[in-house]
Amino acid sequence: MKRGNRYSINGRTLSRRAFIGGASASLVACATPRQSWSKTTADVIVVGAGLAGLHATWQLEKAGLKVMLLEGNNRTGGRLHTLDNLPGTPDAGGVQVGAAYKRFNAIADRLGVERYLPESGRGGYLYNIRGQNFQKDQWPSLPQNMLTDHEKETTPDALFFSYLRKLPALETTAAWMSPKITAKDISLASWLKAQGASDEAMRFMNANLNGRTLEEMSMLHMQRTLSMFTTARKTDPGPTKFIRGGSQRMTDAMASALNSDIILNAPVSAIVDEGDGMEVSLIDGRKFGARQVICTAPFSTVKNMKIEALMPPVLRNTIQQLPYTKASFVFLRATHAFWKEDGLPEYIWSDDPLIGRVFTLNSSPPLLKVWVNGPAAEALDKMDPQQAAAEMITRIEKVRPSAKGKLSYLNSFSWQKEPFARGIYHHIGTGLGAALARTVQHQGQRLHFAGEHMTQNWPGMEGALETAERAATRVLALV
Helix, strand or coil: CEECCEEEECCEEEEHHHHECHHHHHHHHHCCCHHHHHHHCEEEEEECCCHHHHHHHHHHHHCCCCEEEECCCCCCCCCCEECCCCCCCCEEECCCECCCCHHHHHHHHHHCCCEECCCCCCCCEEEEECCEEECHHHHHHCCCCCCCCCCCCCCHHHHHHHHHCCCCCCCCHHHHHCHHHHCCCCEHHHHHHHCCCCHHHHHHHHHCCCCCCCCCEEHHHHHHHHHHHHHHHHHCCCCCEEECCCCHHHHHHHHHCCCCEEECCCCEEEEEECCCCEEEEECCCCEEEEEEEEECCCHHHHCCCEEECCCCHHHHHHHHHCCECCEEEEEEEECCCHHHCCCCCCEEEECCCCCCEEEEECCCCCEEEEEEEHHHHHHHHCCCHHHHHHHHHHHHHHHCHHHCCCEEEEEEEECCCCCCCCCCCECCECCCHHHHHHHHCCCCCCEEECCHHHCCCCCHHHHHHHHHHHHHHHHHHHC
16 A cells, blocks of 8 residues: 555555565666676665664665665565564564663664563463473472483473583683684583483473474584573663564564665575676566675575675585574464463473463463474474364363363464575574684675674674674775
């Protein structure tokens, strides 16, 4: 819907520049002959309109450069994605805003994006292990508790971080990139076993791991993650907030504030260094040229692009090998917030791979969000969504009898099925620590990379913004 010089999709309003596409974009590409594309289309092409791409575009635009932003999807936001088509508009990614996220909060303040403290509930988990339901204080004495004596007092969800307290702390967050640290890159499984973790404890830790398996995730990944979050808490220990209306309101506002052209439905097939500039080709045959390119797309999608540019082998290998966590969600609609009435903990934690973790969303209408990772997400993706949801509801009703007859299937969402994501976020795979450390420190000449996978010092959304500023600074030093 057009509103003057602004457009609205799913109730979100953006400037007209965010909707250049189809014939309009073809005209831009074809307006100049091939030999001058790299000199006339733009100073910089940014690939990917998530947090990193939008912020890099703003940085370059502010410096006076002509920027073109290409986005393969039909929306901006990347992995900040609010499901506006669902009642209650739940978020599929990028939910929590830390108080220490200085860049993120400064941008939100500048653009008037409201953050709020969520409604305080009882929280905590109702556990379901080997088909038996229990609460935290019941766990140590249950027959289902097959942990070793030194583990028995720890609940299944807490085992992972109880062991991670033994991880050698990094002197600084940036220390994860030092050869001395990356030389000790082993799997989390190997490290946990060396600390005395039992097979049963390992089973629980794998059950709802934010990764695929403990064998495939590097110990270095958790050292870096813990260091990042510890630094964030020390920087500003204030409360975690949420974005009013959903996380995508942030990237909507960032896109609307730009003057640069944002071309949607523009999946990139190739990035080629022509010697005097860069040529970016789209799958539909359109071509654009620029002096510099910043690619913010996840490596899980970049690895399918043809890239002909000067890059060290370690960077090319990292693009091909960097793992991304698989995560699938099922949203269930509730007749009312029954979890507020039954006196039980608010959430569910289960070793049942079809349930995983179940979170309550106190929205209007109230929803449940079933979250599964890794192999469980892969299995869920192969099931019929309606049948999977029906079985989920049956199992949730057994865990929480107050749910009986009050749940219905709303929708499913899989990050690995999203063609412009192929996973919810990256992690360091076993043996890839040194390669990723060298990758994030790489400085390109005409082709540059940004995105949360290129972070050096900050987690998540703040990390994406950190990399955007680093890439933009590098470009400005070269143009």
